Amino acid sequence: MNVLVFKNAEEATEKAYDIFKKSFENGLKTLGLATGSTPLTLYEKIRTSGWDVSHVTTVNLDEYVGLSPANPQSYNYYMQEELFKYMNFKSTNLPNGMAEDLQEECERYEQILKENPVDLQILGIGPNGHIGFNEPGTPFDSITHVVELAPSTREANKRFFDKEEEVPTKAITMGISSIMNAREIILLAFGPGKADAVRKMVEGPVTSDCPASVLQNHDHAWIILDEGSAGKLKR
Numbered sequence: 001m002n003v004l005v006f007k008n009a010e011e012a013t014e015k016a017y018d019i020f021k022k023s024f025e026n027g028l029k030t031l032g033l034a035t036g037s038t039p040l041t042l043y044e045k046i047r048t049s050g051w052d053v054s055h056v057t058t059v060n061l062d063e064y065v066g067l068s069p070a071n072p073q074s075y076n077y078y079m080q081e082e083l084f085k086y087m088n089f090k091s092t093n094l095p096n097g098m099a100e101d102l103q104e105e106c107e108r109y110e111q112i113l114k115e116n117p118v119d120l121q122i123l124g125i126g127p128n129g130h131i132g133f134n135e136p137g138t139p140f141d142s143i144t145h146v147v148e149l150a151p152s153t154r155e156a157n158k159r160f161f162d163k164e165e166e167v168p169t170k171a172i173t174m175g176i177s178s179i180m181n182a183r184e185i186i187l188l189a190f191g192p193g194k195a196d197a198v199r200k201m202v203e204g205p206v207t208s209d210c211p212a213s214v215l216q217n218h219d220h221a222w223i224i225l226d227e228g229s230a231g232k233l234k235r
Contacts (some may be wrong), residue, residue: 001216003202003223005230009190012224013041016122016186019222020046023120023184030057032121032179033083034132035075038188039122040082047086057116058084060094061123061132062173065146067097073160095144095172102146106172110144113178121182125189128152129197129210133173136209142175176214185221187212189229198225199232 006012020042033039060075069076076094084092093112099105123131128150134142135150147170149157154167161167179185189198201212202223215221 001202001218001221001223003225003233005225005227005233007227009226010041012188012190012226013045016042016188016222016224017045019184019186020120024051024056028056028119030059030116030118032118032174032182033058033060033079034122034124035060035062035078036124038124038190042122042188043082047083052088054088054090056089057091058089058093059113059116059118059174061121061179062171063095063097064168065097065102065170065172066168069094069098073166097168097172102172106144106146109172109174110178113144113174113181118182119184121179121185123179123185123187123212125187125194125197125201125212126153127156127193127197129200129212131176131187131212131215132179133171134176134179134211136211138176138208138211140176140180140208140214143178144172144174147171147173176211180214180218183220185215185218187215187221187223188225189223190226192228192231194229195232198223198229199234202233203235 063075067074095109096105128136133147149169158164158167200210204210204213206213206216
């Protein structure tokens with residue numbers, strides 16, 4: 001784990017973009033993607049780069065159960081609007097939250113990950129320390145699975161929905177083991193609202209109580225922070 005702290009989110013994102021650019025120039029074939037507000041500026045930099053990405057396959061961390069790709073709150077829709085429609089990726093992959101057999105869908109998606117080993121995975125972190133939608137208590141050996149979203153996660157995500165009751169209660173997510181298989185990881189965290197989770201991830205014990213703490217065991221994980229999210233680190 002390599003921890004880097006920058007003055008603000010703009011400078012932190014610039015560093016993340018530099019790491020992405022080096023990976024791309026070194027032959028990146030599979031890119032793991034996250035959603036939410038944190039990576040938006042990074043995705044803007046990527047989509048305006050003018051690069052030919054026709055050799056790059058993308059795999060997303062997760063998708064809500066019960067939302068169709070056309071739903072503006074789905075992660076499929078988010079990715080189309082923020083990245084996919086601007087670039088000529090070889091293939092783009094997200095879990096299908098509308099699948100009739102969710103277990104079968106998890107197995108299908110895990111097979112995609114096995115066939116396309118992730119060179120670089122983009123991550124965020126939830127206020128409770130989740131990565132992907134792997135909530136506290138998720139085993140470190142977990143692979144792609146259906147998860148019941150924690151109340152704190154639904155609370156954090158309700159700002160994206162018109163009504164609280166519209167926030168899905170379940171999602172399909174890459175497991176922690178699936179995420180850790182990535183050759184290189186960039187985790188971005190901005191603002192004081194993430195400071196407690198960042199402290200536990202970086203300086204706490206490696207425990208499923210804070211799923212992101214597992215990144216302490218990854219040799220090529222970049223933890224890229226602004227001063228707000230790093231505010232409770234002791235060193």
